[in-house]
Amino acid sequence: MQDIDKAVKIILIVDDDDDDREMFREALQLVDDQAKCIAAEDGVAALHILRTQPDNLPDFIFLDLNMPRMDGKQCLVAIRQTDHLRDIPVIIYTTSKHPQDIEDTKKLGATHFISKPFYFDEICASISYVLSKDWSHATAE
Helix, strand or coil: CCCHHHHCCEEEEECCCCCHHHHHHHHHHCCCCCEEEEEECCCHHHHHHHCCCCCCCCEEEEEEECCCCHHHHHHHHHCCCCCCCCCEEEEECCCCCHHHHHHHHHHCCCCCEEECCHHHHHHHHHHHHHCCCCCCCCCCC
């Protein structure tokens, strides 16, 4: 019998744009209405959540790159350097399409890179792809 707590995915969205966070939540709700979405407005807030709630860690972190206080690359480094966080799949979710950002984040330990889609159905498709894949043994894509 499957543990019911493990069936519910916890997703952390880290993005400084209120509208982008809300659109992500709405898309996640359509993709998986059982998923729990937690949000942080920047890397500092995300690390606070991750470090103060070790028994409620997310299954996935969707991380924007361009944010105040602590950007996505700095946050990614901190996540990968923290023992209890380093195995959580981190999906870069940003407006950037720069090859250098893709290369840099892969080197820093990002699991996957998504340039934020413009259309809502594409956001849903991107989230669905991430949630449906087993990232436990994947190298960065």
